[in-house]
Amino acid sequence: MxxxxxxxxxxxxxxxxxxxxxxxxxxxxxxxxxxxxxxxxxxxxxxxxxxxxxxxxxxxxxxxxxxxxxxxxNGGALRPADPVRRAAMERWIGVGNSYLFPLFERGLVMPYIMHRYAGAELDKGRIAKALPDIAKTLSFIDLEMQRDGAWSNDGFTMADIFLYCILRGVELTPEGAAGIAQLQVLPLWMVQCRQRASIKATRWESET
Ligand SMILES: N[C@@H](CCC(=O)N[C@@H](CS)C(=O)NCC(=O)O)C(=O)O
Missing domain, CATH: 3.40.30.10 (Glutaredoxin)
Known part of the structure; x- marks a missing residue:
């Protein structure tokens, strides 16, 4: 072994x-x-x-x-073979890494991590400043999902894994949970991802 x-x-x-x-x-x-x-x-x-x-x-x-x-x-099972679908999947991973993660992490997720795990005072100023952009970005994702499914049409792929992990940190903050809950498709997709064995098996302790 x-x-x-x-x-x-x-x-x-x-x-x-x-x-x-x-x-x-x-x-x-x-x-x-x-x-x-x-x-x-x-x-x-x-x-x-x-x-x-x-x-x-x-x-x-x-x-x-x-x-x-x-x-x-894994025999490449997490990436669609069709070049157009693969390009869409890779675009969404790129969007997640280049735009979503830095915005969410600096403006919302990290202030809560520092507060919850390092005992720092919650940086409400930083959160308030970032929230309008975060709300706009979450709406953009939801509208893309409503329009053409965005990355979510190909079964479970690498894009689901990157985007779920990036968005889950947001959802574990009160402002992020409220923001995601009022959208149409994104919260359903998050619930669906949570049924996946690999996602269940890797839950953070704070999620249980
Ligand atoms: N480009 C890196 C990014 C990884 C990344 O940003 N990791 C975060 C933690 S989830 C990190 O290292 N944060 C510490 C820092 O940016 O100083 C990768 O894809 O592995």
Whole structure:
């Protein structure tokens, strides 16, 4: 039996969870080795997490790790073969990584993490400043889903994994939960994702 995939990063982290879910989908044993992003033990050259040990290789950057696992261990099942559908899936992963995650993380998710886990005062000013953009962005996603299904027409793909993890952090804040609940399609999609075994198996402790 091969050794478990080692995922170095914090136990509660969007990108750590993405790798955990992809491992689950591929049937690979995995473990999180708790490693804060800015600790000396973190070997990511840009100070991010996760760094992953798999098949004798050390890897960083979640898209490349996730694609490696899907190709090497899952027959590519998480990515549509059709070039147009694959382009749409990759566009949404790009949107998630480049625009959604930075906006949500800085403006809403991180202030709550610092408040809940580091005992910092909740930075209400930062949240209030970010909320209009966050609300606009959530509406954009919902309208795209209403219009053509966005990434959600191809069964369960890599885009579902990235976007669920990015949006779940938002949903675990009071403002994010209220914002998502008033949309039409996004909350239904989130509920549907939660039925997936890989998503159930990787729930954060704070979700139970
Ligand atoms: N481009 C990186 C981004 C990963 C990322 O942003 N991870 C967050 C945690 S979920 C992080 O390292 N945050 C610490 C920081 O930005 O200082 C990847 O895809 O792996």
């Amino acid at each position: 091969s050794s478990p995939v080692q995922i170095f990063g914090p136990v509660i982290s969007t990108y750590v969870r993405i790798v955990e879910i992809v491992c689950e989908e591929a049937g690979l044993a995995h473990e999180v080795v708790p490693t804060p992003a800015h600790s000396p033990e973190n070997r990511h050259p840009f100070g991010k997490v996760p760094v992953v040990h798999i098949d004798g290789h050390e890897m960083y950057e979640t898209v490349s790790i996730a694609n490696y696992i899907d190709t090497a261990h």
